[in-house]
Amino acid sequence: MRKRVLGATGITVSELAFGGVEIGLPYGIGVKGAEDMLSEKEAIHLLHAATDSGVTFFDTARLYGASETIMGKAFRDRRHQVVIGTKCRHLRDGNGELPDGDMLKKIIKTSLLESLTALQTDYVDVFMLHQADLGILANEDLPQIFADLKAQGAIRSTGVSTYSVEETQKAIESGVWDVIQLPFNLMDQRQAALFAQAREKGVGIVIRSVLLKGLLTSKGQQLHPALADVENHIRRFDELVQESVPDLSTLAIRFALAFPEVSSILVGIDKLAYLHQALAAVNGPELSTETADQAKKLAYPNPAFLDLPHWDRMGWLT
Numbered sequence: 019m020r021k022r023v024l025g026a027t028g029i030t031v032s033e034l035a036f037g038g039v040e041i042g043l044p045y046g047i048g049v050k051g052a053e054d055m056l057s058e059k060e061a062i063h064l065l066h067a068a069t070d071s072g073v074t075f076f077d078t079a080r081l082y083g084a085s086e087t088i089m090g091k092a093f094r095d096r097r098h099q100v101v102i103g104t105k106c107r108h109l110r111d112g113n114g115e116l117p118d119g120d121m122l123k124k125i126i127k128t129s130l131l132e133s134l135t136a137l138q139t140d141y142v143d144v145f146m147l148h149q150a151d152l153g154i155l156a157n158e159d160l161p162q163i164f165a166d167l168k169a170q171g172a173i174r175s176t177g178v179s180t181y182s183v184e185e186t187q188k189a190i191e192s193g194v195w196d197v198i199q200l201p202f203n204l205m206d207q208r209q210a211a212l213f214a215q216a217r218e219k220g221v222g223i224v225i226r227s228v229l230l231k232g233l234l235t236s237k238g239q240q241l242h243p244a245l246a247d248v249e250n251h252i253r254r255f256d257e258l259v260q261e262s263v264p265d266l267s268t269l270a271i272r273f274a275l276a277f278p279e280v281s282s283i284l285v286g287i288d289k290l291a292y293l294h295q296a297l298a299a300v301n302g303p304e305l306s307t308e309t310a311d312q313a314k315k316l317a318y319p320n321p322a323f324l325d326l327p328h329w330d331r332m333g334w335l336t
Contacts, residue, residue: 019072019301024101024281025222027175027196029143031075031101031282033275034300035224036068038078040288042085047232047335049288056288058088064290065092069099071297075282077199077224078137079105079148080129086136094138103144103197103224104133105179109154119159126163130172144197146177152185161194179226183208190216199284201227204234204255204270205248205318213279225274226284231326231335234270242334248324254316258309262302267295272305273313 019032039045041061044054056064065076065088076093078085086104093100106129110116117125130145145167147154154160155178164176177197180186186209189195198216202209202225216223229235233252241249255266263269274283285296305313318324329335 019074019297021074022281023222024144024175024224025196025216026220027144027222029101029175029222032073033282034073034296035075035077035103035282035284036065036073037226037284037286038076038085038089039082040286041065041088042078043083046286046288047237050336058084058091061088061288062092064287064293065089066096067290068287068293069093069096071293073297074099075101075103077103077226077284080107080133081105081148086133090136090138097139101143102137102139103146103177103199104137104142105146105148106130106133108148116153116157122157122159123163126160127167130167134172141172141174143174144177145173145175146179146197146199148179150178150180150185150189152188155185155188155192161192164194175222177222177224183212186212187215190219190221193219195221197222197224197281199224199226201225202274203228203230204273204313204316205230205252206321206324207314207317208321210277213277217279222281223277223279224282224284225280227326228274228283228285229267229270230324232286235267236265238266242329244332244334245329248318251316251318255313258312258316263305263309268299268302269305269309269313271296271299272302273310275300276305276310 021030021032024031044051078089106126167173175196178189178195179199186198186200189198198221200209238252258269287293
């Protein structure tokens with residue numbers, strides 16, 4: 019497993035990061051309830067298989083159901099082998115308002131304490147804001163709260179999870195955050211415009227949605243009629259599948275890793291077969307410059323439509 023440095027943090031991570039949402043709660047195409055998920059024992063076995071295969075970077079969140087608890091049990095005797103990134107609880111209240119500084123500090127510290135307890139550790143390597151919108155990124159109290167946690171040794175680095183290009187740009191320009199987790203894939207390549215700036219600022223880039231919630235795999239077929247144009251466009255990438263790039267998911271993973279500014283890519287894994295597929299993609303030959311350039315030209319022309327939470331609410335992903 020090849021490793022990369024996470025921005026200017028000094029933390030070295032595996033190119034493949036294990037996305038932990040699927041082991042914690044029902045998530046993804048065709049997953050409707052606990053009956054479709056791994057048992058705790060199976061999930062722990064999967065996490066151990068990942069570490070035994072060279073994966074060192076694991077992503078979770080306070081809001082990912084049992085994910086942190088399962089990772090805590092899996093890694094309590096392997097803590098020195100892994101880099102754990104987690105995300106705090108949402109900060110906005112039911113009315114969408116941000117609390118004042120003291121309450122904000124209490125929410126974040128309580129969330130971190132809950133994460134440390136569940137993970138059975140006394141520190142996390144990357145502690146991130148979950149869904150950091152422009153208003154949250156503009157808050158003047160948050161940088162100091164996170165800086166204090168870092169100074170206390172409870173966290174090794176700070177980060178934010180963003181959605182839009184505008185949010186990512188604001189996070190980079192703030193000079194506050196060590197790591198940014200952002201969506202990027204073959205279909206939606208908008209965030210690539212900021213990769214060079216992130217590197218200049220020493221910000222580590224961790225990519226999520228690299229498989230577009232499974233659509234850039236064999237699951238991306240016979241989709242809801244509302245997604246017919248999306249499905250047709252995905253099929254255009256088939257022309258880039260060849261002997262050295264055996265399937266679409268391999269193409270998607272290697273395309274993301276073709277950007278040197280990227281530290282690691284998150285792949286949601288809830289089956290041993292999916293782990294083996296991801297490992298084969300990451301450990302295989304790098305994507306050729308020619309193939310990467312062709313893939314860049316095939317980005318979806320209307321990326322704003324690629325709104326997975328909206329698709330989920332509309333029932334288009336069931």
